[in-house]
Amino acid sequence: MDIMPKWVDIIIVPFLSLFLAAFLSALLIIAIGESPIAALNLMIEGTLLRSAGWGYMLYYTTNFIFTGLAVSVAFHAALFNIGGEGQAMIGGLGVALVCLFIPWPHWTLAIVGASIGAAVFGMIWAGLPAYLQAKRGSHIVITTIMFNFIAAGVLNFFLVDVLKPKGSMDPASANFPVSTHLPTFQDIASFFGFEKAFRSAPANVSFFIAILACVAVWYLIWRSPLGYEIRALGKSGPAARYAGVRPVKIIMIAMMISGALCGMMAINTTQGESERLILNFTEGAGFIGIAVALMGRSHPLGVLLAALLFGFLYQGGAELALWTKIPRELIVVIQALVILFTGALSLMVRAPLESFFMSLRKAKE
Amino acid sequence: MIEFLTLLQVLDSSLRLATPLLLVCLAGLFSERAGIFDIGLEGKLLAAAFVSAAFAAITGSVWLGLLAGISASIMLSLLHGLASITLRGDQIISGVAINFLAAGLTVVVAQDLFGQGGRTPPLKSGGRFEPINFPGATSSKEMNEAGPLMQFYSELLSGHSLLVYVALLTVPISWFILYKTRYGLRLRAVGENPAAVDTAGISVRGLRYSAVIIGGVLCGIAGAYIATSLQANFTKDMSAGRGFIALAALIFAKWRPWYALSACLLFGFFFAVDTRFQNILLPAWLLSGFLILIALGLISYVWKKDNLDKAVLGGLALGISVIAFMVISSVWDTGTSSQIKIPVVFIQSLPYVLTVVVLAGFVGKAIPPRAGGQPYVKER
Secondary structure, eight states: OOSSOHHIIIIIHHHHHHHHHHHHHHHHHHHHTOOHHHHHHHHHHHHTSSHHHHHHHHHHHHHHHHHHHHHHHHHHTTOOOOOHHHHHHHHHHHHHHHHHHSOOSSHHHHHHHHHHHHHHHHHHHHHHHHHHHHHHOOOHHHHHHHHHHHHHHHHHHIIIIISSOTTOOSSBOOOOOGGGOOOBHHHHHHHTTOTTTTTTOOOBTHHHHHHHHHHHHHHHHHHSHHHHHHHHHHHOHHHHHHTTOOHHHHHHHHHHHHHHHHHHHHIIIIIIIISSOBTTTTTTHHHHHHHHHHHTTTOHHHHHHHHHHHHHHHHHHHHHHHHSSOOTHHHHHHHHHHHIIIIITHHHHHHHHHHHHHHHHHHHO | OOOHHHHHHHHHHHHHHHHHHHHHHHHHHHHHHTTOOOTTHHHHHHHHHHHHHHHHHHHSOHHHHHHHHHHHHHHHHHHHHIIIIISOOOHHHHHHHHHHHHHHHHHHHHHHHHOSSSOOOOOOGGGSOOEEOOTTOOOGGGTTTSOHHHHIIIIIISSEEHHHHHHHHHHHHHHHHHHHSHHHHHHHHHHHOHHHHHHTTOOHHHHHHHHHHHHHHHHHHHHHHIIIIISSSOOTTTTTTHHHHHHHHHHHTTTOHHHHHHHHHHHHHHHHHHHHOSOEEEEHHHHHHHHHHHHHHHHHHHTTSOHHHHHHHHHHHHHHHHHHHHHHHHTTTTOTTOEEEEOHHHHHHHHHHHHHHHHHTSSSOOOOOTTTTOOOOOOO
């Protein structure tokens, strides 16, 4: 029997963690000599009160939805996919190969092709650690960390020695053909007659694919037999095995779905934004997925909300760096605190709440 | 043929680059041998590097810097201990959080203190660990004329900072503590079977806390080394993944101190080669032959295995054969004696690839401490 009502677990605990993280960050801002209230106002002004701010925020959010969902799916199988960064890099390679070497007539087809390319490449990159975990018992956390570094090497090799156009100094691929370019929110808004909305913001149609991915993951995890097996294995390995779940198969499938989702992040950054493959396009989004998944309690709706929050923090952080002496890295600190309170120190947040509800229950009896 | 002096210089810089890896690797060794996974080594290293450089820059004393760096690293160790020992939280998540915390805080504080875009100012002579020259060692100007033994003595043995020698000394000390003392026996036991240690009336918490604190001290020394000795200031993200490479070395070393020394020296050697030689040339036949051999080995291994093994390892073998084929076709016109340039990134990726191979257990299986990663809940 649960000690606390479900809503406390779903709503109060994440918000309390967020509040603690915000409180400590505010102290840090005061220590720097700035005002936290002014900083928050600036973040809201630069993000929520301008359509271009929304455009940037939703661009970041798209990345975080993909990586957050990826970490969540792995979490449901009790696997910790820390390799989202590497899977996204290899996914970007898939996007670049699909966009550069297949003559797409129209972006609607190109985005399908690029999504498949990204997903397959990400899947392969997550599949190897999954295989090593499932069949050889190598700890998936360590192998995925190693695969992040190897992925960085592979991406570097492809950009410097293979995909770089002749005569270019930049470690980047050639620009993708115009027919693969995705409509941005600005294009969509001008189509409906709002020329001034979302000006030069990078958010693009892949945001809607991210939303679709949320729905698909929700269906997979809570409405499909496969999702049931994934959750069963995650909750109790021996029980799931007794019920006929094959751990090797489920570990492989869960990790490959996770890798595919991470890889698909690249359609937003590579096909949607930079329109060519560049180094460091992942910008740590694979790791932010961990914070997003923890904050969102590994539920697609929670992941969506947490991704919006982190999108807000990233865009707001850029505004802070622009207008105050608070560097962008403050957001990394907030992210660390969120991971700390929702993940590692969760007992510290939950224990007082649990004892409170325990005393309520005793009072009733 | 590579000259003897060049070889010595490469080994010399291997030793320099291996030093932080070694210290961090031993930090991880203590922690993981006590059953506490430590992904946060990277964060501790970075935090210690920043704090030591900042203190050395402000006070002008490298010793105060070292002390401050160690304290900062211990603070993060205690946070990790609080999360993973006292509050029985997830050790991996805690480590990830510590890495981010260090990556963010160091830049935020550095920017606030020094306003140089997340760097510390260059350290003056009192704020750095200077190289120690052994008696009788020749200066680098006269190195070319000296005999091979003298070159060996002066180039490789002499002329390192104090912390290099400290790092080398920690290997036998760690070995002694772990294998020859009562404390070490208990520490290893608590990583394998904490319940047995608890039954014997020894505090599991106490042992695990002591292990993470030792890890903190070692990471602190390593951090001070990279910021005040290897380089002369702190720069943003200067740990550059060394914490993770040390983790790789720890697995490569199978959680043993002397193996850790050789693993770190090997990885240090890769980095030294990588920084010294821009292009590494290998005969094409050697490279393709080696790749084909690996592919054949994989195929013969999966011959009688199940479908998943066949799919994954067969696919890997196919990929490797394709690379070998590309190597051969690229030199087809110029003949078999031609050489192939190995991209530097492959040398850089080698430590990680080797670690994965070892983890996979195809070559010398690495078995981690049994109770690693699980919080210990005392029976009531």
